[in-house]
Amino acid sequence: MKSLVAPLMMLAAAALAACTAAPTATKNDVEALSLAIQSLDPQVDAGEARRAAELAYSHSARLAEQYNVTTSPIIHNTLVNSGVKERGICVHYAEDMEARLDQENFRTLTMLRAIAEPKNEFRIDHSTAVIAARGDGIYEGIVLDPWRYGGKLYWSATTDDPRYDWEPRLKVLRRKYERRMAKEAAAGT
Template sequence: MKQLISSLILLSTVILGGCAQAPVPLHDPVAELTLSIAALGPDVDPNEARRAAEISYSYASQLAQDYGVTTAPLVHNSKVNAGIKDRGLCYHYAEDMQARLDRERFKTLVMLRAIAEPKVVFLIDHSTAVIAPRAGDIYDGIVLDAWRDGGALFWSPTVEDTRYNWEPRMRVLERKRELRVAREAVAG
């Protein structure tokens, strides 16, 4: 009798298990970024979009490893600024991400840099890499921010990233240079 009950339980488990829904595919962030990069314009090569997305995700993680990130980004910044760690500030992530993606020599995509000045007085500037269609600017592109989440890639169309007011890097640097020159002239 025990053998019959065991067999019935096993049979019902197999039958019911066979009726279960197939597992829902898990979220695929690389595929999502690929689609977003490809959607930047009709001239964007889908193969380049896929390669850029794959590299962006893997390299963001690699940078956090290389920088020895084990804490929140602002804590890591403190370690860099104190000389305990060599790299890992936002602009390190941005310049390294840009350099890595530039090595791919994309024909339909371009790497740019953006800076957001702080919205609150006690905060500091934030830098990021932006990927855009070849003829585009930062506002046509996608922010690739590996610093924000400590090596986990954050990405968003630049104009939809409401956490920061992104501007082209050179525009911000030129404005800062002009302010510094004006202050030096006043100080005399």
């Protein structure tokens, strides 16, 4: 039974491949994100905001292409987790988006990471990159989430995201570590 999972997933991926289109962004999309980034703080440089917006959109599409995303994000996750594909789960998008924007060495902007823990037991954690004014945290920033729509960039103010309750990455990882240590301690007694 287990040996049938990967071939069935590949067949499903091939069948759905024709249903997906390459992510595209319009000039208006880029302009809206640029203005949102610029409005994070009066000290944010307009040129940096524009460059960050352009890169966020273009890199999202490039990552989807690089990861060979041809299905929905959930199916793609299954393909990655089963070893059929190498990359393309949310944490990969978050890492790669953060790394690419960090290469710009922005003076007035900073890249951060956030995690949303699941709201119920049937879901999994979700990771994303956040762009903020230099010195601000994730709650003052903008979520840059290329995973959610398979390479088509989703963005919103971190606190306005209707789907996820974002927290700083290190806070979530610390809490998970403490939970694991408490479970291990309880199991050992």
